[in-house]
């Protein structure tokens with residue numbers, strides 16, 4: 001059988017690997033860190049750094065197609081890998097989404113709404129951007145941010161210097177603060193033949209910058225739901241995308257505003273494991289393998305809750321609820337702010 005190569009051995013890599021195995025594929029995970037969550041459920045693991053050219057080449061030669069669980073893979077590593085095997089989703093999706101500036105520019109180019117933004121290189125450009133965009137605003141590093149890391153909020157123009165210091169010299173963008181009523185995301189998939197399938201949008205609540213819960217159905221009108229799905233399809237088509245993507249949206253009185261896109265399976269899509277016949281992980285593997293896509297249809301209402309740090313101690317209690325599906329990532333060490341697992345609560349009607 002074919003072997004799927006997965007870059008990154010965290011929880012997303014783990015759940016991708018399980019899905020791939022279930023579809024009869026072999027899996028090979030490439031991960032710099034020791035003892036990764038995906039290691040226990042994969043046929044093979046390469047432990048090496050992304051600047052280890054030899055290890056990368058051996059990995060690429062041992063697999064049939066390469067996918068990934070995170071978007072910050074160094075360009076040189078991608079060049080090496082791509083010389084041997086196809087990378088799905090493709091390079092354009094990575095190029096666009098690795099940098100908040102290229103990402104927002106791309107989205108606006110598609111005619112989609114984003115927060116107002118400006119490229120920040122120094123205090124002068126920040127001062128000018130604040131004059132243009134106003135406050136409140138958020139300064140974000142252009143690259144490598146996740147779970148709200150690398151962000152600094154400006155309540156007033158006086159916060160400029162401290163916010164810039166928070167960036168520690170990293171290239172940044174200033175974003176105007178979006179006055180949203182709530183946040184939703186669309187988990188969308190596209191196959192090599194251009195078939196697109198979207199899961200029902202989920203409503204996301206964050207706590208301390210980290211996703212806390214995703215609830216389906218989201219509070220959206222039929223028109224908003226249609227809008228969300230169409231704009232996601234628009235993004236995937238524009239990138240000639242193959243695989244699953246997460247599209248984060250703000251719901252406002254002016255319509256839907258795109259916050260960011262993630263060229264991979266997404267935390268806010270974990271509910272699909274217990275709400276759909278084909279979940280986001282199987283869907284991603286299907287797309288990457290060139291299979292037909294499953295339907296995104298939802299058979300149940302679900303609330304997904306992340307188990308962060310010590311939340312994992314609640315497992316014995318959570319296990320007593322017979323409508324709660326438990327997903328743990330097998331991480332050796334519990335740490336504050338670390339995603340240890342999640343639960344999907346099926347909401348029974350009547």
Ligand code: ATP
Pocket residue numbers: 115138145146147148149175176177178179183206209211248259260
């Ligand atoms: P993720 O873990 O989802 O990748 P991230 O670190 O890339 O997160 P963002 O998604 O950019 O960060 O921001 C995290 C959260 O901060 C958003 O979900 C939203 O609640 C809030 N936020 C971000 N940008 C804005 C904005 N321009 N206006 C209002 N709120 C915002």
Ligand code: MG
Pocket residue numbers: 145146147260
């Ligand atoms: Mg992000």
Ligand code: MG
Pocket residue numbers: 248259260
């Ligand atoms: Mg986000």
